[in-house]
Amino acid sequence: xxxxxxxxxxxxxxxxxxxxxxxxxxxxxxxxxxxxxxxxxxxxxxxxxxxxxxxxxxxxxxxxxxxxxxxxxxxxxxxxxxxxxxxxxxxxxxxxxxxxxxxxxxxxxxxxxxxxxxxxxxxxxxxxxxxxxxxxxxxxxxxxxxxxxxxxxxxxxxxxxxxxxxxxxxxxxxxxxxxxxxxxxxxxxxxxxxxxxxxxxxxxxxxxxxxxxxxxxxxxxxxxxxxxxxxxxxxxxxxxxxxxxxxxxxxxxxxxxxxxxxxxxxxxxxxxxxxxxxxxxxxxxxxxxxxxxxxxxxxxxxxxxxxxxxxxxxxxxxxxxxxxxxxxxxxxxxxxxxxxxxxxxxxxxxxxxxxxxxxxxxxxxxxxxxxxxxxxxxxxxxxxxxxxxxxxxxxxxxxxxxxxxxxxxxxxxxxxxxxxxxxxxxxxxxxxxxxxxxxxxxxxxxxxxxxxxxxxxxxxxxxxxxxxxxxxxxxxxxxxxxxxxxxxxxxxxxxxxx
Numbered sequence: 001x002x003x004x005x006x007x008x009x010x011x012x013x014x015x016x017x018x019x020x021x022x023x024x025x026x027x028x029x030x031x032x033x034x035x036x037x038x039x040x041x042x043x044x045x046x047x048x049x050x051x052x053x054x055x056x057x058x059x060x061x062x063x064x065x066x067x068x069x070x071x072x073x074x075x076x077x078x079x080x081x082x083x084x085x086x087x088x089x090x091x092x093x094x095x096x097x098x099x100x101x102x103x104x105x106x107x108x109x110x111x112x113x114x115x116x117x118x119x120x121x122x123x124x125x126x127x128x129x130x131x132x133x134x135x136x137x138x139x140x141x142x143x144x145x146x147x148x149x150x151x152x153x154x155x156x157x158x159x160x161x162x163x164x165x166x167x168x169x170x171x172x173x174x175x176x177x178x179x180x181x182x183x184x185x186x187x188x189x190x191x192x193x194x195x196x197x198x199x200x201x202x203x204x205x206x207x208x209x210x211x212x213x214x215x216x217x218x219x220x221x222x223x224x225x226x227x228x229x230x231x232x233x234x235x236x237x238x239x240x241x242x243x244x245x246x247x248x249x250x251x252x253x254x255x256x257x258x259x260x261x262x263x264x265x266x267x268x269x270x271x272x273x274x275x276x277x278x279x280x281x282x283x284x285x286x287x288x289x290x291x292x293x294x295x296x297x298x299x300x301x302x303x304x305x306x307x308x309x310x311x312x313x314x315x316x317x318x319x320x321x322x323x324x325x326x327x328x329x330x331x332x333x334x335x336x337x338x339x340x341x342x343x344x345x346x347x348x349x350x351x352x353x354x355x356x357x358x359x360x361x362x363x364x365x366x367x368x369x370x371x372x373x374x375x376x377x378x379x380x381x382x383x384x385x386x387x388x389x390x391x392x393x394x395x396x397x398x399x400x401x402x403x404x405x406x407x408x409x410x411x412x413x414x415x416x417x418x419x420x421x422x423x424x425x426x427x428x429x430x431x432x433x434x435x436x437x438x439x440x441x442x443x444x445x446x447x448x449x450x451x452x453x454x455x456x457x458x459x460x461x462x463x464x465x466x467x468x469x470x471x472x473x474x475x476x477x478x479x480x481x482x483x484x485x486x487x488x489x490x491x492x493x494x495x496x497x498x
Contacts, residue, residue: 003497007327008480010422010470010492011037012399013044015145017484017491019136020325023128024495030331031059031125032133033495035118037323038337039137042190044145047154047162047172047342048321048399048488051193051205052214052354054113055337056253057121058240058383060392062330066251069124070236071117072379073110073357075371078228086222088359088368091160093341095465100401102341103359103368104161106223109343110357110377111233115197115205120235121335134198141351142191144184150489152181154464164344168353171346193351206230210350217347218354229373236376243267245386246416248393252384256375259382262289263405267412276417279431280448286406286433320381320399321488324472326480332392332472334383338399362401380404386412393474394422399488400467406432407467411483415473422473423492426483430466441466464488 006024011017020037028036034057041049049055054073060066088103122130147155155162155172162172171187172179179185196204204210211230218225240251243264250267253260266289270277277285320338325331340363343356357363363377364370371377380402386394394415398407407430414425429443439457440446446456459465468488473481482492 004328004478005480006495006497007033007325008472008474008482008492008494009033009037009323009325010472010482010484010490011323012041012048012321012468012470012484012488012490013148013151014491015044015140016040016323017493020323021493021495022136023133024327025497026128028126028128029329030325030327030333031121032128033325033327034323034333034335035122035126036133036136038118038335039134039194040140041321041323041337042194043137043141043187045151045321046185046187046353047158048339049337050339050342050353050355051114051190051197052112052352053337053339054355054357055117055335056257056381056383057117057333057335058251058253058385059121059125060251060332060385060387061125066240066385068238068240068253068383069117069121070238070257070376071113071120072257072381073112073355073377074229074233075358075373075375075377076109076111076225076229077373078232079226080224082224084222085224085369089164091164093157093160095157095463101361102161102356103361104164104341104343104356105359106218106221106343106345108356108359109218109223109225109345109354111225111229112355113233113235114337115202116233116235118197119202131198134194138191138194141187141194144186146184147179147181148489149181150464152179155179158341161342161344165346167346167348168344187351189349189351191351206233210352213350214347214352214354218345223345232374245271245412247388248416249387250384250412251387253382256378257381258378259380259405260384263382263384263408265289266405266409270413277413279444280452282410282413283431283433283438283449283454286409289405290433320401320404321468322383322397322399322470324395324397324470326392326395326472326474330391332385332395334385334395334397336381336383336397336399338379338381360401382408384408386416394471396469396471398467398469400464402434403432403465403467406430407469411469411471415471421481422471422483423481424483426469426471426485426490429462432466439465462487
């Protein structure tokens with residue numbers, strides 16, 4: 001008789017997924033599995049995430065209420081001389097069918113939370129010592145990881161960023177040539193940092209020598225992250241937003257993140273109409289959801305009373321990588337981490353490549369440097385779990401800035417409404433609506449939208465512009481399936497005991 005699988009993991013790189021699977025085979029639960037994959041992603045997906053990044057982890061523990069650990073990037077500047085702040089450095093990045101501007105440099109760096117989030121999740125929910133979880137990741141960082149085609153493409157389109165400083169170029173563009181598929185990227189200082197994280201915890205990154213080196217390096221170059229910013233940083237536990245959809249309960253990331261509340265709103269709109277939503281209805285819902293992202297909405301995300309009013313009026317609600325995990329005990333873990341598009345600032349001796357969240361237009365739509373010190377940035381990142389009769393049926397999330405919410409929405413529709421397995425749902429072509437334009441991947445019939453007067457931008461192949469969704473599912477018969485997004489080189493593994 002074949003033993004019941006232990007669970008399923010979907011991650012942004014085959015080696016990340018493998019590290020998570022190994023942790024599950026070693027006795028870990030879904031959180032241990034997700035942490036092992038997260039730590040490995042720093043070596044395998046080095047421009048998408050890092051110890052200088054931030055994120056959110058949604059944990060569903062059997063018999064307990066779901067919780068979100070918020071370790072996302074904060075606006076810095078406590079005690080800083082803002083008059084000495086450097087200018088943001090704009091870089092154009094082409095996704096083929098669309099061009100996006102990212103702003104980088106020391107002034108783009110926000111207060112990171114990654115090390116604190118890893119340690120908090122491991123302490124609260126993990127079974128495997130963190131010192132054990134970091135070992136595979138540290139080994140890969142030190143020995144090097146051969147670039148696969150998707151990660152090489154990320155480096156290629158971010159060439160203007162990876163060559164912006166000598167320290168970043170030494171890692172990703174040695175000898176003046178941007179690294180290509182088949183090249184090996186080694187990060188020995190990251191390996192040292194991971195080992196210290198495993199043995200010493202988060203302290204070196206927030207109050208110790210690593211923190212001091214980062215603050216000094218930034219201050220000399222016009223950054224505004226201060227020692228007080230890092231020492232004041234705390235992981236925040238939050239109650240997820242809940243939304244009803246097709247007889248299920250969807251739990252997702254609450255404010256001050258912006259993405260979850262908009263996804264919940266979109267699902268509520270679609271749930272008002274029975275039957276599988278058609279393309280026009282999905283696009284209309286995306287447009288209505290985007291219209292809610294007003295200055296009042298963005299300014300109100302930090303106000304619980306505003307959020308309550310928003311939900312009551314609208315819905316019957318109760319450069320990023322993602323990991324989604326379900327295990328046979330009923331745990332679910334959905335975690336999204338992001339370095340933005342990365343800042344190009346790699347601090348010597350620390351192994352830390354810092355984020356550029358202060359320079360991301362999608363996170364700062366009302367203008368740069370508007371948020372007061374200590375304010376969490378309003379990310380679109382939305383780790384999500386769909387519950388059926390209280391048990392996790394689907395764990396998912398996505399990379400992709402503003403495209404996160406459309407990728408998650410469409411993946412839920414494909415699994416719940418269309419009945420697809422997670423892999424087929426993730427691979428299915430997507431659309432995204434933004435600023436009056438419908439972006440569409442091949443396989444989407446846009447003829448009716450064009451006849452209705454919609455402006456269409458058609459891509460010729462699947463593209464990471466449309467996000468990097470990872471999904472883990474368990475059907476009514478207990479069968480696991482997973483989907484790793486091919487747009488970003490994702491991989492999924494159903495984990496056996498053998």
